[in-house]
Amino acid sequence: MNESAHDHAGEPTGLGAGLHAIWQTYHEANEAIQAMPDLGSAYESATGLAVAMRQMADTAALTRARMAARIRDAEGLSLAGLAAKLGMSKARADQLLKAARSG
Structure with missing residues (x-):
């Protein structure tokens, strides 16, 4: 995985470019x-931004859980093996697998 790859001009590429674009869009929305001169509208907009960011975070967490399940299946790992591979406790690995199954 090459998340932090950059092109010849130093711009991020691949996943790094996508994450950079998300951060840039977030900062523009936040600014x-x-x-906004109307504080009530600003509050409503901030609420909408927070809801959207939370939904993206929840979706990303589900994707992460599904990738953990795919690793376990592809490599035939036990729960302990998956936990060791991902650098987490067995309890956390089990939580990810349950999230993957229910999501």
Whole structure:
């Protein structure tokens, strides 16, 4: 996985470029909200931004859980083996697998 690859101009590429674009879009939205003269509208916009970011985080967490399950299946790992591979406790690995099954 090459998440931090950059092109010849130093710009991120691949997944890194996507994450950079998300952060950039977030900062632009945040700055626009901060600059809104109507504080009530700014509050509503901030709430919408928070809800959208939470939904993206939840979806990303489910993707992560599904990737853990795919690793376990592809490599035929036990729960302990998966936990060791991912650098987490067996309890946390089990939580990920349960999330993958229920999501």
